[in-house]
Amino acid sequence: MTILLALDDTDSLESRGTGRLARAVADAIAKHYPIWGVTRHQLYVHPSIPYTSHNSCAVIHIDADGGEPLNTALSIAEKTMLDDFVEGSDPGLAGATLDQVAPAVIAFGRDAQQMVLTQERARTLAANLGIWLKGLGGTQDGVIGAMAGLGLAATRNDGRFLQKGTIRSLTGPTPAELLLGAGVDEIMTLDGRRVTEGTIILKEGKAAKACPINGRVVLFVDEQDGKLVAVKRN
Known part of the structure; x- marks a missing residue:
């Protein structure tokens, strides 16, 4: 089974960026479970969406079953992201097994590449599907990119590799x-x-x-x- 961990740091000029943060999280998780890869996914660029140089999210693909491995991976990711938090960023984290990523999540990911979405839609979608989703600081707008990342990564046909x-x-x-x-x-x-x-x-x-x-x-x-x-x- 595959576990997907998606994060959007909505980084500030002082932070190290979503891609580098995702690789750091993946390296920490790799001490416990094998990592298939880390992918980057481009999201919608619009004046109302805060971003530094690009509006993108990152997804860590973990070769492990759900349950305890998912909880462990989420715990590692959350701690790493909180330790790295820089004032002015609005990080979000989402985690799910591949079979939890329903068509509605994929549709959300595609929409996030074409329009401005809301936290409410992201949180409602996660709640309805039992997907773990959490904002880790600031406005918590990163939950939007995190949910989008799950949907885009699940297609296995979007983005590019940050690490493989x-x-x-x-x-x-x-x-x-x-x-x-x-x-x-x-x-x-x-x-x-x-x-x-x-x-x-x-x-x-x-x-x-x-x-x-x-x-x-x-x-x-x-x-x-x-x-x-x-x-x-x-």
Whole structure:
């Protein structure tokens, strides 16, 4: 079974950001349960929604059954987030097993990419489905992004990976074989050709931006001046 933990830090300029916080939470949980990956999901950008550079949430995918593992993971996540709290941020945290993520949660996630939503809708949805949802400071508006993250991550077809296997350790020109052994399931050009060998150009100092596609980890590349360059999607 898969457990999903979604967080939205709605970070301030002084905080380390939702992505880095999610990786820290995942590292702490990994001491107890295996982590499949951490994904980033883009939400709606609108003047009425506070954000720093991007409006996104992050989801930790845990390979464990529900019950005690879910409670333990939530406890670790909540403590890590509260320890990291910076005045001015409005964090929210949500947790559920994959089978708790009903179609209404997926619809909520899609809506959160296209319109301004309310805490009331997020909290009512969580209550009706028995999903754990909590605001951890400030206005608690992060509960909206957290609920949206559950729905988007459950599709296994949205966002991109912030952490998967050892992909983050690779940067610059990298052999395709090394990427495929580090956590990438498939390398594909934008016109649909599979790549299994040769050198992939990753941005120096930046990790590969692989995406979840039908539950697989796919890195898209584009041919530029005879070289295969990794491109960012979502």
